[in-house]
Amino acid sequence: MKKSILFVIDSLDVAGAEKSLVTLLNLMDYSKYDVDLQLFAHGNLLEKLVPEEVNILEPLKYTAFSKLGLPSAVAHSFAQLQLHMLSSRLRYSFRIRRNQCSNPQKARIYWESAANVIEQNNKAYDIAISYAQGVPTFYVAAKVNAKRKIAWVNVSYRLDEYEQTFQKHYYNHYDKIIAVSDSAKEVLAETFPAYKDKLAIQYDINNPNFISEMAELGEGYEDSFDGIRILTIGRLARQKGYDIALDACKRLKDEGVHFKWYVLGKGPLQAEIEQSIKAKGLTEHFILLGVKANPYPLIKNATVYVQTSRFEGYGIAIAEARMLNTPVVTAKFDAVYNQMVDGKNGLVVERNALDVSEGIKRIVQNEELRHSIIDYLTHEKKGNVEEMNGFYELINSS
CATH class of the missing domain: 3.40.50.2000 (Glycogen Phosphorylase B;)
Known part of the structure; x- marks a missing residue:
């Protein structure tokens, strides 16, 4: 029986982690694995390079809602008598504009604002992989049912104490945390010393x-x-x-x-x-x-x-x-x-x-x-x- 695998990444825009994932997907043996792919943003350039064997899941409801212009989002919310998504979107927008934020801070604020309106993935997977730090990590930890969960970290991940505390709650749900280089692993070990036994290295694959x-x-x-x-x-x-x-x-x-x-x-x-x-x-x-x-x-x-x-x-x-x-x-x-x-x-x-x-x-x-x-x-x-x-x-x- 084939193993079922879910990959989650922010998007397939043209960037390093995205190209790494597309390369990996093009080398996989689909006689042994059924693969789903969840994106938080759709319609980017590298999607056309995803092999046809990969099932790109439908956009999450909140992802689709977030693409609406604000007037359309307001009209949709009142027409459906569902204001929770609009409230989450406005809350995120207000908080993100108040201060200049680092990428980890933006991911945390997004999740704090939207987690309650993002639906569960109810499929049972053998393995779920968040292929980027931040929102994909939070999503797989909180919203996905899988026997094993693996988190990829594609940067040298230095976090302040507040962000460490927030993210630790989610990394607790993972069986393995993967760094893409020796130095990235060293930084991860400094940032999350409690996860030393969970850390491993998997270099980005280049074909x-x-x-x-x-x-x-x-x-x-x-x-x-x-x-x-x-x-x-x-x-x-x-x-x-x-x-x-x-x-x-x-x-x-x-x-x-x-x-x-x-x-x-x-x-x-x-x-x-x-x-x-x-x-x-x-x-x-x-x-x-x-x-x-x-x-x-x-x-x-x-x-x-x-x-x-x-x-x-x-x-x-x-x-x-x-x-x-x-x-x-x-x-x-x-x-x-x-x-x-x-x-x-x-x-x-x-x-x-x-x-x-x-x-x-x-x-x-x-x-x-x-x-x-x-x-x-x-x-x-x-x-x-x-x-x-x-x-x-x-x-x-x-």
Whole structure:
């Protein structure tokens, strides 16, 4: 008999955890597993890459309600004589706008506001997996019936005491808590020392054959620019260090480097970043491309891939650049040396505009170094589909 598995994630937007899950789903053996997928936001780009064997569940009632415009939501609530969803939505909106909140705080406030109106999943699963920290973790803990529950943590998860106390109640319901890198596990052990025996590592799975094939399909750069192409991929959020990237970009421009710096991503800082681009006179140099379901032609044809993140659980976009033999310049973060060999497959620099810009110049101006890095990338191990064995051990263990 097939094992039944539920995966839960916020959405399948174009980001690291989402791409990791889509890759995993495309490698699973569906002769042995029945798989459901619950999303909290629907209609995002990576959904089209989910294999047909996966049953994407209908939107939760509150998820569907939250997509309504406020006038429609109010009219719907009064017409149905059901004001509880409207009350939850307004409560969340009011609390989230009152203060600037971190991602863990936003997830907690969302759950505190909406948990009472989010329905149970009454199906009995063998395994339920929250594939991201925050709301998916709370949902699987409180609303799902499963013999075993497994929580994924895709970032270096440092929490203040209040958030630790709140989240501990939910992690108590899990049999295993999975970190995606050694350093992420160390941070988890510091944050939740009581769960030391529950912690395990499962690296994000990267399939080089899939990425190589995708790099030959779809659209690349649509301009006719003939200079240095710098690429960064990541949500437009503080975590990704776009303030550092913009200052590095300004330094390169002022020094007369012939380049364009392209960014794939969207997020809460988009308006702020757009204002900064104009204020710094970088309209022709720092170019926001939005999101693409297939970023791989752009990665393959970039001169250099740059990551300025303040923290990452692993750094999937860096791994993808490496698989496509694109040199990397990355700022230091907790997990960076899980895949980077400084001076070999790219450069690891301090997280400031001067060092980032100097690292970029070293790669694009030093032909010997650049060719050495590309040669190293060409011959280094590609991907880690063998990590599926570890995943199967995890879900098949008692």
